[in-house]
Amino acid sequence: DAxxxxxxxxxxxxxxxxxxxxxxxxxxxxxxxxxxQDLGHGLRLIHYSYGVHDxxxxxxxxxxxxxxxxxxxLPLTLESAASxxxxxxxxxxxESLTRNxxxxxxxxxxxVL
Amino acid sequence: GQNIDQPTEMTATEGAIVxxxxxxxxxxxxxxxxxxxxxxxxxxxxxxxxxDGLEEKGRFSSFLxxxxxxxxxxxxELQMKDSASYLCAVxxxxxxxxxxxxxxxxxxxx
Numbered sequence: 001d002a003x004x005x006x007x008x009x010x011x012x013x014x015x016x017x018x019x020x021x022x023x024x025x026x027x028x029x030x031x032x033x034x035x036x037q038d039l040g041h042g043l044r045l046i047h048y049s050y051g052v053h054d055x056x057x058x059x060x061x062x063x064x065x066x067x068x069x070x071x072x073x074l075p076l077t078l079e080s081a082a083s084x085x086x087x088x089x090x091x092x093x094x095e096s097l098t099r100n101x102x103x104x105x106x107x108x109x110x111x112v113l
Numbered sequence: 114g115q116n117i118d119q120p121t122e123m124t125a126t127e128g129a130i131v132x133x134x135x136x137x138x139x140x141x142x143x144x145x146x147x148x149x150x151x152x153x154x155x156x157x158x159x160x161x162x163x164x165d166g167l168e169e170k171g172r173f174s175s176f177l178x179x180x181x182x183x184x185x186x187x188x189x190e191l192q193m194k195d196s197a198s199y200l201c202a203v204x205x206x207x208x209x210x211x212x213x214x215x216x217x218x219x220x221x222x223x
Contacts, residue, residue: 035213042200042215043156058210090155101146102211104155 003027006091006105014113019078021108023091031094032074033102034058034066036087043090049074081112115139117214119201124220125191133186133199133217141206147175147186148200150216156200160186188219196221 004025013019023032034046035058045058047066055066063085065077078085088109092102117137125131137145144163148156162168162177162184174187188195198216205212 033211040215043202043211043213045210048210101158101161103158106155 004091004093004103004105006089006108008108009106010109012111012113013081015081015083017081019081019110021076021078021089021091021110023074023076023105024072025091025093025103025105026072027093027095027103028071029093029095029103030071031096031102032068033092033094034064034074034076035090035092036060036085037090037107038087046076046089047074078110081110083112086110086112115203115205115212117201117203117212119199119214119217121215122218122220124222125188127191127193127221127223129191130187130189131191131219133188133201133219135184135186135201135214137182137184137201137203137212137214139203139205139212141208142179142203143206143209144204145175145177145184146202146204146211147173147184148202150198150200152197159199191221193221193223195219 007022030051033048035043044060049068090107091105094100094102119135147159150156160175167176172189177184198218200216201214202211
């Protein structure tokens with residue numbers, strides 16, 4: 001069955017370290033998204049991609065970067081982790097921008113000490 | 114500006130009906146989604162409305178009024194497993210990005 005996976009599921013790191021969160025989908029969806037979820041804020045968009053080599057900033061993109069070298073993967077990198085980036089991170093993908101729902105991965109819980 | 118409002122918490126009784134409301138103000142509109150999210154899990158898609166009216170899917174129904182910027186999710190014959198957060202999300206008409214509300218935590222009691 002097609003699916004969307006994230007790794008690691010849990011990560012503890014230290015302030016200032018570089019961290020990369022992986023997202024892999026096997027639906028062959030062109031559209032992929034990264035969100036963070038914090039109490040009181042709901043899901044907020046970090047970065048998104050509409051296809052290979054396409055990346056765009058979302059509403060909370062500072063301190064994060066993404067790259068899209070193939071259809072299946074959209075890794076999220078925290079260049080220098082900060083305590084404010086402690087959160088649960090969800091990757092999502094969708095077939096179409098205008099009709100279809102987004103499918104979410106299981107999430108990565110990141111703690112920055 | 115863009116704003117989505119939902120109640121923070123609701124409580125209902127097993128077997129009953131509950132309505133979760135969502136009001137929105139966005140610069141453009143291209144559809145409204147409801148997602149269910151159990152604690153510690155990913156959001157899962159429940160329903161989609163782009164035209165005014167009611168969409169029914171089993172025990173769950175969703176209603177949309179675009180002129181009022183209003184939607185609700187109706188859950189019938191509540192079960193204990195329906196205890197979860199329910200997220201309202203609007204697709205912005207200009208960017209096609211989803212804008213999420215903060216979610217409504219529903220507790221179903223015996």
